[in-house]
Amino acid sequence: MKTKLFRKGDIAVILVILVAAAAFRLYQTKQSDKLEAVITVDGKTVETIDLSAVESKRVIELDTAPKVVIAVEKGAIYFEEAECDDKLCINCGKLSRKGDTAVCLPAKTVVTVSGSDVDVMTY
Amino acid sequence: MGGDGVLKKIGAIFAAVAAVAIVAFFVWDGVFNKTASKEFFAMDTVISVKITGKDADKCVAEIEKCVAELDSILTRHKTTSEISIINKNSGGNLSDKTAEYFRLLLDVSKKSGGAFDFTLGAVSDLWGFGKNPVVPEVAEIQKLLSECGYNKVTLSGNELTVGGGIIDFGAVGKGIALDEIRSILENAKVKEAVISVGGSVLLYGEKEASVGIRDPYGNAGRSIATLSLADTCISTSGSYERCFEENGKTYHHIIDPKTGFPVENELISVTVISQNGAISDALSTACFVLGVEKGAALAKEFGCEAVFITKDKRVYATDGAAPKLEITDTSYTLI
Amino acid sequence: MKKSIAFKTALGAILCAQALALGFLESLIPPIPFLPPGAKPGFSNIVTMFAAGSLGLPQALAITLIKGGFAFVTRGFTAGIMSLSGGILSTLAMWLLLKFADNKLGLIGISVICALCHNAGQLGAAAVITGSGVIIYYAPVLAVFGIATGAVTGIILKAVMPVLEKQKQYFYR
Structure with missing residues (x-):
């Protein structure tokens, strides 16, 4: 194997990727939102929660295999328990901002904080 | 070959600068768009x-x-608050900031002809909104009303004199x-x-946000219209808040300073848009009391915009508010 | 005894072991902030890339499949699918690039592209498994992370190349 470590083409590759990533990130920040959590299991929405409206902590036990328990509290949602091995979903911590996402692949469960068409309510 | 080398160098420098710029963007994004x-x-x-x-x-x-x-x-729940002390001493020497708020509210009270009145603390206590609401005796209300009134309040410099009534913010x-x-x-x-x-x-900030106006008949999270606005304050007064029922009649918390009873007119909610939060709050109450026509005139006097929603689901918007307003619930009609 | 099937298999097995060992070492790294948990540098690509460049596509694919099988056995079904989806895509990419583009790209560039293919394959598989496209949110950050880890992988590969070549000589005499 006699490939050189570095050629000019590498710079082009890295630049193109950086530009694309930056553009995508800019596009993401343009999206507006409201603090709303969506729990989906296997692509189907199980529950939609307005995190602003949550007054005290409650837990949602999902009937998945492996079993997961999602906790909701004022302004945040997170995986509290999961009967899987890696606990990656629990390591995601508390989701409280637009776009925050936690995924439990074994349980096919996604929790995401998504935007709605209204930023704030007046009443 | 020499020229080629220079070109290559320029290209390399350009590429390096671009890469640094984009990495800097990510860092900047993480720090300043926190x-x-x-x-x-x-x-x-x-x-x-x-x-x-x-x-x-x-x-x-x-x-x-x-x-x-x-x-x-501001609380009246505690006897040690600045407002409680003002009420106890029927006035006093105010801090610059508090004096400024009194000046502002007196202005709204005067220009609204008393539709907004911040001296009705005793009257709303009588109604007991939020706690144990009851419909008081008319005679009792009359007596309290005769004692209070914004026109009995004077402010000269920072010196406040309250000639009657209980200040309630x-x-x-x-x-x-x-x-x-x-x-x-x-x-x-x-x-x-x-x-x-x-x-x-x-x-x-300069970014426009969409503000949902609450559905007066639905739950608090639902909106019937949105306002696309930036860098401003928006306040809403609605008769759906803190209301109670007695003998089959519903009473809400917006008191007409003239009668001492909840306002009874065509309105169910008023939203006011103003640069100043205290003014938008005060005006939304005053406009609710005044009704669509007089309310719109008052808002105009203060250079504010307003959206009125009536009980029969008609929506009135001032000239400045209409282009920003989008009705999302089709059972409501913009007049 | 030239390139007998037994020797090829033996070398493949040793490379597999090396890839798995690197994967294990990597799993000891704590989660990195700003990145989705589970994002890893992918150092086992050093071995796969050597295989793709020096031994050919079948050997490289075999290593990838065994790596996936190992993940399947030790860490479960989803981990196995994730390993395979990212691994196969990036192995195909590295073989193609090393074969047809090595006069235009260096190890760093190729390695970066492969890291991104690995990410793309995994994000795609995760999207299919969860039936939800929201994880695409992580794509830009992952891409920048991929550039860094890809470059590091490329540099390490260049550095250990003599050793790997020497190891190969034991079996390809």
Whole structure:
């Protein structure tokens, strides 16, 4: 194997990727939102929660295999328990901002904080 | 070959600069577009803040502290608050800031011909909204009404004299909180912020946000129309808040200072848009009391915009508000 | 005894072991902030890339499949699918690039592209498994992370190349 470590083409590759990533990130920040959590299991929405409206902590036990328990509290949602091995979903911590996402692949469960068409309510 | 080398060098430098710029963008994005949000309870209501900018976290903490302080100044629940002391002494020497708010509210009271009156503390206590509401005796109300009135309040310099009635900032406390929060944001490195103090909203920064006007007949999270606005305050007064029923009749919390009874007119909610939070709060109450026509005239006098919603689901918007308004619930019609 | 099937298999097995060992070492790294948990540098690509460049596509694919099988056995079904989806895509990419583009790209560039293919394959598989496209949110950050880890992988590969070549000589005499 006699490939050189570095050629000019590498710079082009890295630049193109950086530009694309930056553009995508800019596009993401343009999206507006409201603090709303969506729990989906296997692509189907199980529950939609307005995190602003949550007054005290409650837990949602999902009937998945492996079993997961999602906790909701004022302004945040997170995986509290999961009967899987890696606990990656629990390591995601508390989701409280637009776009925050936690995924439990074994349980096919996604929790995401998504935007709605209204930023704030007046009443 | 030599020229080629120079070109290559220029190309390499250009590429390096571009790469550094993009990496810098990611770092900058992480630092200056930092978002912080928090929801907490204070001033008897829910306060939600969402701030984007370098100082986001710092601002959230400061706002929490500021609102708690403001609560301890404005509340009538505690005898040690500034308002309670003013009420006890029928006036007093005010701090510059408090004097400024009194000046503003007196102005709204005068220009609204008393439709907004912040001296009716005793009357609303009589109704007991929020706690143990009852319909009081007419004679009792009449007696209290004759004792109070904004026109008995005088402010010369910072010296306040209350000639009768009990000062109550219940209708404007949220708006005052918004003004205080705005001054925190102005003194920090913040790009934009969306603040809601119990439904009174402050939009800070140049980015436009869509503000949902609550469905008067539906649950609090549903909106019937949206306003696309930036850098302003929005307050709403609606007869759906803090209401109660007695003998088959519903009573709500917006008291007509002329009768001492809840306002009875065609309106179910009024939303006012103003640069000043205290004014938007005060005007939303005054406009509710005055009705569509006089209310719109008053808003105009203050250079504010307003959206009126009637019980029969008609929506009136002032000339400045109409282009920003989008009705999302088709059972409501814009007149 | 030239390139007998037994020797090829033996070398493949040793490379597999090396790839798995690197994968294990990597799993000891704590989660990195700003990145989705589970994002890893992918150092086992050093071995796969050597195989793709020096031994050919079948050997490289075999290593990838065994790596996936190992993940399947030790960490479960989803981990196995994730390993395979990212691994196969990036192995195909590295073989193609090393074969047809090595006069235009260096190890760093190729390695970066492969890291991104690995990410793309995994994000795609995760999207299919969860039936939800929201994880695409992580794509830009992952891409920048991929550039860094890809470059590091490329540099390490160049550095250990003599050793790997020497190891190969034991079996390909």
